Amino acid sequence: MAEAPTPTYQSLYRKWRPQRFAEVVHQEYTVRTLQNAILSKQLAHAYLLAGPRGVGKTSIARILAKAVNCANPQNGEPCNACDHCRKITKGTALDVIEIDGASNRGIDQIRRLREEIAFVPAETHYKVYIIDEVHMLTNEAFNALLKTLEEPPQHVIFVFATTEPHKVPLTIISRCQSFELKLLPPERIEQRLKEICKAEEINASAQVLSTIAHRARGALRDATVMLEQLASYKGSQKIEENDLFEIMGLASHETVQGFLQALLQKESRRALSIIADLAERGKDLELFIDELIEEARAWILTRLDGGELSLPIHADLPKLIELSRELLELKREISRAWEKRVLLEVKALELTQFSRGSAAATALSSTAPIPTEKVNATRTAVSEPAPAIATHDKWTRLLEEVKRDRRSTVHAFLLEGQPVERADLLRIEYDPKNSFHKEGLEKYTKYLEEVVQRVYGAVRVEIAWAENDSSNRESGSSPRRKSKSAELREKIKLIQEHLEGEIVN
Numbered sequence: 001m002a003e004a005p006t007p008t009y010q011s012l013y014r015k016w017r018p019q020r021f022a023e024v025v026h027q028e029y030t031v032r033t034l035q036n037a038i039l040s041k042q043l044a045h046a047y048l049l050a051g052p053r054g055v056g057k058t059s060i061a062r063i064l065a066k067a068v069n070c071a072n073p074q075n076g077e078p079c080n081a082c083d084h085c086r087k088i089t090k091g092t093a094l095d096v097i098e099i100d101g102a103s104n105r106g107i108d109q110i111r112r113l114r115e116e117i118a119f120v121p122a123e124t125h126y127k128v129y130i131i132d133e134v135h136m137l138t139n140e141a142f143n144a145l146l147k148t149l150e151e152p153p154q155h156v157i158f159v160f161a162t163t164e165p166h167k168v169p170l171t172i173i174s175r176c177q178s179f180e181l182k183l184l185p186p187e188r189i190e191q192r193l194k195e196i197c198k199a200e201e202i203n204a205s206a207q208v209l210s211t212i213a214h215r216a217r218g219a220l221r222d223a224t225v226m227l228e229q230l231a232s233y234k235g236s237q238k239i240e241e242n243d244l245f246e247i248m249g250l251a252s253h254e255t256v257q258g259f260l261q262a263l264l265q266k267e268s269r270r271a272l273s274i275i276a277d278l279a280e281r282g283k284d285l286e287l288f289i290d291e292l293i294e295e296a297r298a299w300i301l302t303r304l305d306g307g308e309l310s311l312p313i314h315a316d317l318p319k320l321i322e323l324s325r326e327l328l329e330l331k332r333e334i335s336r337a338w339e340k341r342v343l344l345e346v347k348a349l350e351l352t353q354f355s356r357g358s359a360a361a362t363a364l365s366s367t368a369p370i371p372t373e374k375v376n377a378t379r380t381a382v383s384e385p386a387p388a389i390a391t392h393d394k395w396t397r398l399l400e401e402v403k404r405d406r407r408s409t410v411h412a413f414l415l416e417g418q419p420v421e422r423a424d425l426l427r428i429e430y431d432p433k434n435s436f437h438k439e440g441l442e443k444y445t446k447y448l449e450e451v452v453q454r455v456y457g458a459v460r461v462e463i464a465w466a467e468n469d470s471s472n473r474e475s476g477s478s479p480r481r482k483s484k485s486a487e488l489r490e491k492i493k494l495i496q497e498h499l500e501g502e503i504v505n
């Protein structure tokens with residue numbers, strides 16, 4: 001006989017799902033308004049609950065369904081003991097119908113809804129239709145829904161939930177009373193996790209709960225699920241911070257701090273070796289960037305409060321703000337990057353090698369000596385025009401445009417190319433040993449053509465291998481340019497050493 005799961009087993013998340021308005025965490029405005037409507041018997045026909053995932057939309061919808069149908073309501077709250085309440089909690093009530101807009105986009109269910117809606121509820125006062133992810137419904141389903149919303153029967157209440165209210169047609173929204181649910185601050189999540197741990201006899205360190213609370217990014221559901229995973233992994237043993245890193249793919253706090261320090265102290269090798277280590281251990285690099293951002297933010301807050309950071313380095317506020325800005329930029333880029341590790345490595349090199357990317361770009365292509373050391377690391381706005389340099393040629397401007405567009409991957413690939421300008425053509429040449437950069441750049445030709453046009457006017461762009469005879473194009477360069485270029489090659493070689501494995505594969 002197959003082992004069925006114990007029927008009494010309930011996931012922590014289900015078990016701790018709020019069953020009364022008073023148990024809903026952090027959505028006080030919504031909850032109070034709904035409760036008042038129930039008490040004063042001034043219910044709307046349709047409610048729209050908009051908000052991020054995991055903050056309590058469906059829970060509130062179910063509590064509302066219970067409160068309006070409860071045989072023994074208490075101050076606008078359901079009793080959770082009568083037949084109606086219990087059936088709704090179990091999901092077996094005939095008159096509370098849940099439709100998932102995402103699953104089959106609702107066509108059949110909305111059709112059935114239209115047929116059934118005229119009938120009075122079988123067991124209770126109100127028929128409550130809860131439509132989750134309502135923005136996913138097809139136009140056909142929306143139209144059907146709209147007809148019922150125009151003349152809703154007295155015994156029907158709709159509760160729509162959505163994570164993307166801007167995708168819900170205005171014709172629907174205008175017929176609803178809308179609420180915007182909020183993300184939970186980490187302190188509220190942490191407090192809730194503590195309550196759960198106490199009641200469930202889960203042994204977890206305070207640091208673990210705090211990390212989970214921050215990691216959940218405002219979604220109590222995610223936090224509860226994380227806690228449950230850890231608890232079932234550890235059994236009755238105490239959950240330590242290390243377990244979090246093992247199971248959740250997080251980098252340790254020390255690693256996060258070490259990496260930020262490496263960036264601030266401009267230690268490329270240390271930064272790259274941390275990345276290599278994380279990648280080898282299969283850590284999620286996007287999560288790692290989230291953690292870096294969190295930590296940098298904590299450092300900034302400490303500084304703002306006039307506190308001292310217990311770091312072996314001096315990091316003043318402008319430097320930390322600049323670093324945060326770069327990390328946020330990186331976060332935007334990495335979510336759509338095809339090679340996350342490379343992007344992180346390129347960024348780490350940029351941050352550790354140069355004051356700002358533009359300083360390096362200028363040094364590479366200018367024929368005049370550049371006072372690089374004068375480029376201030378704390379110079380702020382990214383969109384600020386580059387410093388006035390007499391030999392500000394087009395290639396430099398191109399690199400700066402790319403930088404300004406925040407395309408740091410393209411920027412890094414371009415740094416390895418050599419521009420050759422002809423009458424109606426810009427040729428970007430690569431040494432065969434930089435095939436990685438050439439192939440990388442080729443993936444961005446559309447953007448490249450657009451940005452080249454901005455600087456060079458209407459010219460064709462060609463990404464090509466360098467011709468053997470390089471005397472032609474190098475003739476105009478000063479020795480300084482070569483040495484700068486050689487220096488940059490050295491730096492980029494660092495990345496390549498780390499990449500070799502991946503390129504072969």
Ligand SMILES: [Zn+2]
Nearest residue numbers: 070079082085
């Ligand atoms: Zn009840």
